[in-house]
Amino acid sequence: MTHPAFARGRTAVITGAASGIGRAAAEACARAGMAVAMVDLPGPALTEGAAMLAGEGHKARAYIADVSDRAALAAAAARIAAEMPPVTVLMNNAGVGLPSSALEHPEVWARTLGVNLWGVIHGTQVFAPAMLAHGQPAVIINTGSKQGITTPPGNPAYNTSKAGVKAYTEALAHELRNIPGARVSAHLMIPGWVHTGMTGKPGAKKPAGAWSATEAVAFMMARIAAGDFYILCPDNETPRALDQKRMAWAMGDVIENRPALSRWHPDWAEKFKASLAED
Template sequence: MPLLEDHIAVVTGAASGIGRAIAAGYAREGAQVALVDVNAKAAEEAAQEIREAGGRAASFALDVTKREDCIAIAKRVAAQLGPVSILVNNAGINRRNPFTAEPTSVFKDWDDIIAINLNGTFNVTHAFLDALRATKGRIVNIGSIQSFMHVRTPNSPAYTTSKHGVLGFTRALAAELGKYGVRVNAIGPGLIETPLNAQVRANDPDLIKIFMDHTPLGRAGKPEDIVGPAIFLASDLSSYVTGSIVMADGGYRTI
């Protein structure tokens, strides 16, 4: 029996990378998936791929920084698909300006990254809260190795701050929502080859070497490497797991 049969799952940032892979993985496990992304065209293309493979999927355009739009999408998903029982907060961005860079860029990085990575996670979760409580649902937040550390590469401090915040938010909600039967966990990816970092990977081999020298498995991850942990945390296999983060970083934090 598929692990997620009879579940309705919402995945943000589902048009590409990790979110797209998780959405496809959930569909293979029997879930009906709502692919949510600011890029409506790419989200629909990803949903179409799932449908062509025999899965059930619909796409929805959403800017997670807009709280009222998140509420509206929650209502649309409920009306079109039914009660949501799985939420994956994956939408996120990163930039690599240091704190000592030109102030205008530093200020913009902070505002944009916090708005999407942290406030967006809050906005979407709150919008679907009633449904998740009613279904005794599962929330999976995408953290990072930077939920624990600021990696030794050029990186915006706003990103590290946002991912620390996502882990704190995960733990706070796990403590509060457990009495409703809602489980809240996170995944902590390391360097994953996605469109988000494609330019850096292509143009900065020294940066990639820093990551690889620090990764016992000796390779960058693929989006599919996050799918297994995401299925585990959304399924009954993890029925007694909440407030945790599953690291999928190739062992980065061991060195």
């Protein structure tokens, strides 16, 4: 079963489409019969990806834009509107994962929030009006992260950006379902451990515990067809039940007034581990 937004002869716009999950999503949409607008920074990966799909007989074009630059993304959207069929799938997927500290690296914070959070907001606000206006079934998929929910120590800029994506997409879903006659829905993609250029070294073999980007996208499309908002992906190492326990513990910090990030706190770490064995 496939969601009707993934319709033959319609367009999927995918940001961060040069590699990883974005590239896999572009391939899946093209092979479903959609035209594909692949948006990313300039480089051979983007042009070669679009050329590969075009060589297979699909309508796929590369569009250069930095999603943190609203004007650049709006210019790309204007070209897409002129050159491609109506957009029924928007996947705001572009992301960066730069090392950061809560006390330092303001330039990293600016870039991370600019791409990971503002890129999602810009993409939605630039493309959604036309998607609502044409009246066809459509979906907006925003790529979040489990780190935006459990916020583990080590990369606060990334965690903050993805927590923002979660909150923004929840608000977007609520607004869309309260627009009379709207046929656009929002969905939060929450990948598990996916082997991409961001999570592994270039050219490295996929670890046994990781999913491929193709597996993650197939799961995403199946869950959208089933009507899920939260697309919580497992992987070969972490089943859904473990993710649920980790997320429940994170919310328990607030409810029980435990120390922040108690899962990693010396006074609570063993209690967290014990909780994993509970039914």
